Amino acid sequence: MIDLIGKAAMLEMLAEESAELTHAALKLARKYRGENPTPKSEMECIDSLTEETADVLLILDQLSSIISDERVRAIKAQKLVRWKIRMGGD
Numbered sequence: 431m432i433d434l435i436g437k438a439a440m441l442e443m444l445a446e447e448s449a450e451l452t453h454a455a456l457k458l459a460r461k462y463r464g465e466n467p468t469p470k471s472e473m474e475c476i477d478s479l480t481e482e483t484a485d486v487l488l489i490l491d492q493l494s495s496i497i498s499d500e501r502v503r504a505i506k507a508q509k510l511v512r513w514k515i516r517m518g519g520d
């Protein structure tokens with residue numbers, strides 16, 4: 431797909447889909463908090479979050495020529511360790 435639409439357009443799609451994922455995450459958090467009611471059910475919120483997650487992952491797959499899977503895995507591992515330390519874990 432990236433060969434058809436180009437890297438810039440794919441990055442724009444990533445930004446759009448990331449914004450939709452952000453929106454879905456905030457909606458589900460709002461549902462869980464129950465402080466600011468939403469007409470959506472919890473299952474609808476989870477479905478939206480799942481769909482937007484798939485959209486973002488699909489675009490990231492298309493950006494494999496720019497984003498190194500190996501480097502992403504290494505950064506994730508480093509950040510997980512840092513996060514656990516900050517949370518008082520081992």
Ligand SMILES: [Mg+2]
Nearest residue numbers: 447450482485
């Ligand atoms: Mg989407």
